[in-house]
Amino acid sequence: MARSGADVAQLIETGGLRALLYRSRRRTLSIQVEPERGLVLRAPYGASPAALRDFLERRRAWIERQRGRVAAQAAADPVPRWVDGELLAYLGERLPLRIEAGSPASARLSGGAIRARVPEPGDAEQVRAAVERLYAREAARLFPAYLAECLALPAAGGLPPPELRVRAMRSRWGSCDTARRVVTLNRGLVRRSPELIRYVIMHELAHLRHRAHDAAFYGLLARLCPGWEGLRAALAEVRP
Ligand SMILES: [Zn+2]
Structure with missing residues (x-):
């Protein structure tokens, strides 16, 4: 992009x-x-x-x-305001944000909610920073498992396992450095459903064999991820 x-x-x-x-x-x-x-x-x-x-x-x-x-x-997909009670996205669900006073600043998933503890609960920037750290932790915890699931698909047979990197990206969901065999995923994907996360991974995996978006690339993507067109359309409805 x-x-x-x-x-x-x-x-x-x-x-x-x-x-x-x-x-x-x-x-x-x-x-x-x-x-x-x-x-x-x-x-x-x-x-x-x-x-x-x-x-x-x-x-x-x-x-x-x-x-x-x-x-x-x-x-x-509203832009978060980081206030108590609002709904925040996590793995395609919308969980209530609960904010309490305390330090050091932290955030965790508990009881179907995202619970943030910050010194000043009215300070949106403190809440945002704590929740973003939670998202980063969850992305680092979950994405390797999703990648392993995708690599275990029969259609992925013979694909070389790439190095996985997870980072904040402004305008893309993922990228693939074909020469270095590095797949990079946008950590913001942790807000999207597992199906969408796997779709992005499979798109990038297909690039390990086919660099360009050509017919061979889409043929492999269709074997890896039947119904990928619908997932692509769903992903286009939300911002990275
Ligand atoms: Zn691509």
């Missing part, structure tokens, strides 16, 4: 469309609708303001559709 280019943004506006403009050494124009920044336009250094406005105008219908999709995602 795309990542942000140069970091200095300008604002550009045309007929009610306002976009953050990032210029870089790229050769083409691209537009994205993001949940937090809104409309993001990436352009070559030399592109004229008129060309940029024209580009936005021609994509107006697409932009409106994307805005609808982003709004639907935000409704289905």
Whole structure:
């Protein structure tokens, strides 16, 4: 997926469309609708303001559709506010967050809830940090077992077991370094159902044999993960 280019943004506006403009050494124009920044336009250094406005105008219908999709995602998968009683995602379920005062800061799973203990329960940043550490621990605990399950499938026979890395990733669910045989998973996947986690793993495993998204790749993915199209669609409904 795309990542942000140069970091200095300008604002550009045309007929009610306002976009953050990032210029870089790229050769083409691209537009994205993001949940937090809104409309993001990436352009070559030399592109004229008129060309940029024209580009936005021609994509107006697409932009409106994307805005609808982003709004639907935000409704289905709200950004956490880190307050007592709200529901937080864990393995595809929504567990209540319970916050109590105490130190040192920590969070654990107990009795069907995510229980956070922080010095100042009203401080969302303290709660967020404690729960993110819990998510990281759970991802490190669970993902190797999911990987082992996937490798044990008959269709995975002969695939070399990769090194598994788990880390926070901004815009992708996983990646595969085919040459080094390293599969990296987004630790945020721990909020998604085991089926979706296994689907991401199987996608990356298929890359161990087929680097490109070609017919051979999808053939192997279909043997590893029948019904993967539905899982991909479900994953597209939520943010990494
Ligand atoms: Zn891929």
